[in-house]
Amino acid sequence: MNIRRKTVGKLGIFLCWLLSSLGSAQTLLLVTGENAYPPLTGPKLPEGGLVTEVVRQVFHDRGFVTDVAYVPWNRAYQMTLQHEAFATFPYVKDEEREKHFLFSKPLFQFVEKFFVRINDPITFSEPKDIYGKTICRPIGYTDKHLEQLVESRKIWFWRPDSLEACFDLLANNQVDLVPVPVRVGWKTVSRQYGETAPFKTLPHVLGVNTQHLMVSRSHPDAEALLKTFNDGFKQLIADGTAAEIFRRHNVELPAYIKNKYLEIKQSAF
Numbered sequence: 001m002n003i004r005r006k007t008v009g010k011l012g013i014f015l016c017w018l019l020s021s022l023g024s025a026q027t028l029l030l031v032t033g034e035n036a037y038p039p040l041t042g043p044k045l046p047e048g049g050l051v052t053e054v055v056r057q058v059f060h061d062r063g064f065v066t067d068v069a070y071v072p073w074n075r076a077y078q079m080t081l082q083h084e085a086f087a088t089f090p091y092v093k094d095e096e097r098e099k100h101f102l103f104s105k106p107l108f109q110f111v112e113k114f115f116v117r118i119n120d121p122i123t124f125s126e127p128k129d130i131y132g133k134t135i136c137r138p139i140g141y142t143d144k145h146l147e148q149l150v151e152s153r154k155i156w157f158w159r160p161d162s163l164e165a166c167f168d169l170l171a172n173n174q175v176d177l178v179p180v181p182v183r184v185g186w187k188t189v190s191r192q193y194g195e196t197a198p199f200k201t202l203p204h205v206l207g208v209n210t211q212h213l214m215v216s217r218s219h220p221d222a223e224a225l226l227k228t229f230n231d232g233f234k235q236l237i238a239d240g241t242a243a244e245i246f247r248r249h250n251v252e253l254p255a256y257i258k259n260k261y262l263e264i265k266q267s268a269f
Contacts, residue, residue: 027067028059031085033140034070035162038187039249040090040108040211043070050249051090051107054242055213058232072161073140081216086225090211094144097214102222105230105261106210109254110181112145114202115189117170122177124204127152133176134158136166145207146179163188171198179206183251234261 032052036042041049048056052068059066071079076088081100093103116122124130127148134156135149149155158175160166167189169175178185182201189197213229215222236242237258246253 028064029067029069029085030055030059031069031071031076031079031088032090033073033076035073035138035164036188036191037090037163037184038191039183039251046249050246050251051211053245053249054107054233054236055089055229057241057245058229058236061235062228062232073138077140080214083216083219086219087213087215087229089213091214092142092144092209092211094142097142100217101214102217102226103215104213104226105233106212106257107233108211109256110183110209110211112179112181112206112209113185113204114206115167115170115178115180115185115199116176116202117173118198118200120176122202124177124202127155130155130177134174136160136169136175136178138163138166144209164192167192167199177202181209230261237261 032041032048034043036045037049038045039049040051045052047053048068048070056066056068069079069085076085077091079085080088090107091097091101091103114124122130122133130149131152131154135146136158137143137146139159139161143150150157158166158169160169163178163180163184166175166178166180170178171193180188185199185201186197189199213226215225219225233242236245237253238261242258243253
């Protein structure tokens with residue numbers, strides 16, 4: 001996607017704040033993780049990743065110029081919290097984050113499971129099954145769906161800078177389990193190890209997460225920004241552009257996301 005720089009049009013109160021904050025630059029700064037989270041975001045992924053392309057297209061269509069910075073996940077969190085950036089993505093809602101941030105409607109939906117070594121007989125259905133084991137969870141990732149494991153104090157946690165590091169530690173027998181969205185996990189290991197990746201997923205589903213654009217609650221125009229974004233993504237879905245972007249990244253637009261924005265009733269979640 002080639003997005004040309006252009007003068008931002010009138011968008012009410014939010015634009016007034018934008019122009020006074022950024023002067024003549026007229027650029028909306030967004031931040032995401034420098035360590036790849038495929039297929040959603042990553043500096044070396046096509047167009048910066050699926051969600052990066054979606055987010056930029058939404059703001060472009062609403063009259064904004066965007067600049068996406070790739071930084072450590074914790075830094076993206078802090079930059080957004082402190083208004084150094086307008087928003088960060090993609091983030092999972094959890095109780096702690098909701099104290100400080102507002103979230104867009106969902107951008108993607110993932111099923112999360114444990115990855116383990118392919119020949120490891122380990123099983124999991126409840127916390128006691130893995131007492132004494134070591135879980136790898138990168139810095140900046142939420143512990144949603146892992147609270148019982150953290151609170152048990154009978155399971156070790158190793159927190160490196162990246163998901164790639166977690167899989168290297170797993171391959172080298174230094175950790176035992178890597179909890180991660182299944183699609184993200186397989187995309188990551190295929191980039192690292194190719195088709196012979198020495199891992200498997202355990203059957204137990206840890207949880208289902210949705211990914212969002214995240215804006216500081218204390219940002220003076222947080223609600224206006226999110227309404228602008230949600231309306232824009234809804235339009236991309238309605239006119240078929242979102243589905244085209246997803247397909248360019250070899251992913252189908254999830255029905256749940258489409259239904260959420262277009263308010264189509266579903267018989268079950």
